[in-house]
Amino acid sequence: MSERAPDGFGEHQPVKGPRKKKGLLIVNTGNGKGKTTAAFGMALRAWGRGMRVAVYQFIKPPTANFGEHRAAKRIGLPVHPLGDGFTWKSKDPERTRALAIEQWGRACRAMFSGELDVLVLDEFTYVLHYGWLPASEVLAALADRPPLLHVVITGRYAPAELVAAADLVTEMTLVKHPYREQGIKAQPGVEF
């Protein structure tokens, strides 16, 4: 038997002493799969507890209708995509930046509305990584948020200032990928 417990199990046990409540700043980063997927999993978990959840997506375009969007619609979990599907091939960086700024404004209103328990900022690291918004302004807003609000930020290249400010940071690392290894492209239900 290993001396280590299965993942996080002990934390599900009744705890001794008062349970400290704090809205966490959670970052899922790295080049592996599962960053957005885990954020949706947490949204589902919180939704299951009757918590108020909203997802703002910074890259996916408003027309996005992947499995997670369809599921969210069916269960009444608000997901707001407002991006232009930015990639390194994007041809209109000014539009990309303008959309990011607009979406940040909307996310901020949600963040300070007092009407949320969990706010997901999906693929938000790119906004910071590419400098579409000043990191100092973003971090100040996050620091000022209602103290019990959990914020989940996903995306590659989480900047050091964001990691420093975060409570929980996980790096998803690609070990093996079917596209790279076997030429199998993304499949519905698995990756979108």
Next chain:
Amino acid sequence: MSERAPDGFGEHQPVKGPRKKKGLLIVNTGNGKGKTTAAFGMALRAWGRGMRVAVYQFIKPPTANFGEHRAAKRIGLPVHPLGDGFTWKSKDPERTRALAIEQWGRACRAMFSGELDVLVLDEFTYVLHYGWLPASEVLAALADRPPLLHVVITGRYAPAELVAAADLVTEMTLVKHPYREQGIKAQPGVEF
């Protein structure tokens, strides 16, 4: 601008040439958060596409009623926990093993029923890691499964044979954790 695209984005684009369909064996491992959470996120995504999904849990006890269980119940996604909450402190290894064997039998029936598109085997790596079931038998069954069935396995210590057999492997790495760094214990909606 970086030369790398935001995570997986390109894969969401229309692809050239035929899209190869294959049931993937997906492993979420590592000591970080998000392994089970991402599996539930994928279950939600697949459910959103009308796919048939079931979750078998190998550590959580049948009484488990965390946020993800409540959400699954509300949306009609079958989640079957059958463990004894095993940790390294568990006192009855024979019972732990017997439950794992029983649960594997159930999961196998589901796997070969032809009635599923996605099967999640949550915290199943421990069954292999601790030798409750012979890896050769498990891997043979997985290899024989219906060719379009996606199987998602989560847990720490994914054994090398499992990684070798898998199509997609992600390691969730702990970068920063609120319990370790600030003494903040697991909170409802976030971690359970």
